[in-house]
Amino acid sequence: MAEQQQDQRVPTVIADELHIVYRVNGARTGKGSATAALSRILKRGEERGVRKVHAVRGVSFVAYRGEAIGLIGSNGSGKSTLLRAIAGLLPAERGKVYTDGQPSLLGVNAALMNDLTGERNVILGGLAMGMTREQIKARYQEIVDFSGINEKGDFITLPMRTYSSGMAARLRFSIAAAKDHDVLMIDEALATGDRKFQTRSEERIRELKKEAGTVFLVSHNNKSIRDTCNRVLWLERGELRMDGPTDEVLKEYEKFTGK
Numbered sequence: 001m002a003e004q005q006q007d008q009r010v011p012t013v014i015a016d017e018l019h020i021v022y023r024v025n026g027a028r029t030g031k032g033s034a035t036a037a038l039s040r041i042l043k044r045g046e047e048r049g050v051r052k053v054h055a056v057r058g059v060s061f062v063a064y065r066g067e068a069i070g071l072i073g074s075n076g077s078g079k080s081t082l083l084r085a086i087a088g089l090l091p092a093e094r095g096k097v098y099t100d101g102q103p104s105l106l107g108v109n110a111a112l113m114n115d116l117t118g119e120r121n122v123i124l125g126g127l128a129m130g131m132t133r134e135q136i137k138a139r140y141q142e143i144v145d146f147s148g149i150n151e152k153g154d155f156i157t158l159p160m161r162t163y164s165s166g167m168a169a170r171l172r173f174s175i176a177a178a179k180d181h182d183v184l185m186i187d188e189a190l191a192t193g194d195r196k197f198q199t200r201s202e203e204r205i206r207e208l209k210k211e212a213g214t215v216f217l218v219s220h221n222n223k224s225i226r227d228t229c230n231r232v233l234w235l236e237r238g239e240l241r242m243d244g245p246t247d248e249v250l251k252e253y254e255k256f257t258g259k
Helices: 002-008 033-043 079-086 118-128 133-147 165-177 195-210 222-228 246-257
Strands: 011-025 050-064 068-072 094-099 103-107 183-187 214-218 231-236 239-245
Touching: 011 079, 050 079, 050 094, 050 214, 050 231, 068 079, 068 195, 068 222, 068 246, 079 094, 079 103, 079 183, 079 214, 103 165, 118 133, 118 165, 133 165, 165 183, 165 195, 195 214, 195 222, 214 222, 222 246, 231 246, 239 246
Parallel strands: 050 239, 068 214, 068 231, 103 183, 183 214
Antiparallel strands: 011 050, 011 094, 231 239
């Protein structure tokens, strides 16, 4: 029976021996540097002064519809890089990423347009996620209310540049959370805002999971991971150190970090 239930689960993301490598140009800039750079490019070989950063090293896992998966690990362990690769924003050096449906990546630094009002950004953000104008109109007030940015004034009609970083992050999350996603990836989005907003955010993630999507959450807040996720991937130095139920993985991670 257990094997039959396993077979009925629908995979949404498959990482197969995934390697991601950044190339950082460490050469100094100066007179003639553009000519030198062009010369290096034309040589088609290993470039002098270019440093490779192996950010993700042979990571393999299968994510299933209905899961909420936490990504944990030390700073620089490859969590955000892995999300960007799943979203199709970074090419694989080796290995493959397969996705079923459209992955959506939400980060605290996700770009909204500072010179436009919050209202206009809600419309543009919704359109960018594939929502129709009718869907955006129907959910507009829900998005504004969820973000809480109008609790101390009519900020939704003001340009985004007048918002605090916390207000902007809350609005980004609220726009993304208004849509049902095949795969939603949240990079530290719960790190901003007060506890009231974090509680609302965690509840919305649980709703998204129930609505048959898959949610990935990167967070340094172990309580958010415990409250939200049923599975955790632990990365260290780009390698997948542990993959399993939330409590089991966090217990080992907390031993490792001493927290």
